[in-house]
Amino acid sequence: ALLRDEIAYHNSNFINVYQLVTKYIADVQAFKKSVFNLITSGKIDKARSELKSQSNAENYLQNFFVHFDKAFLASHPDFVERFNQLLKPECAIVPPADDRLTPELRIYALVSMGITDSVSIAEFLHYSPQTIYNYRLRVRHCACIPEKNFADAVAQMYADE
Numbered sequence: 001a002l003l004r005d006e007i008a009y010h011n012s013n014f015i016n017v018y019q020l021v022t023k024y025i026a027d028v029q030a031f032k033k034s035v036f037n038l039i040t041s042g043k044i045d046k047a048r049s050e051l052k053s054q055s056n057a058e059n060y061l062q063n064f065f066v067h068f069d070k071a072f073l074a075s076h077p078d079f080v081e082r083f084n085q086l087l088k089p090e091c092a093i094v095p096p097a098d099d100r101l102t103p104e105l106r107i108y109a110l111v112s113m114g115i116t117d118s119v120s121i122a123e124f125l126h127y128s129p130q131t132i133y134n135y136r137l138r139v140r141h142c143a144c145i146p147e148k149n150f151a152d153a154v155a156q157m158y159a160d161e
Helices: 002-040 044-052 055-075 079-084 103-112 118-125 129-140 147-155
Strands: none
Touching: 002 044, 002 055, 055 079, 055 103, 079 103, 103 118, 103 129, 103 147, 118 129, 129 147
């Protein structure tokens, strides 16, 4: 039964990832068709406006974060509790919902999975490296352990399991 549950869990995560990718591909195809139709019908300014708009990319990114948060928390349900134990009590980070992470928690979720350099984290989350650096610095200042040990402590949170 344990193996069956483990397989079901991995299958569920696999399917969720591919559903997200499939939806993204379908959305990109629909966007391309929409812009093509605008150009074909002579609505060049409208097509240009659609291409310049950041709202589509922002929607895709927010959807990605929702899926990432749910998948990560499904496999690490005690992450927020463990993470907050490394912070001073008054600095505890409270997620906006049970199945959502804040940007800070998302960054350190990646650190806990072994992605520790800020440039890689920035690329993964579509933030600038400076933004990642600022978030990490702000959180480290709230640590109840020496700041220089903070990232290593997060990276080791699940290492013994």
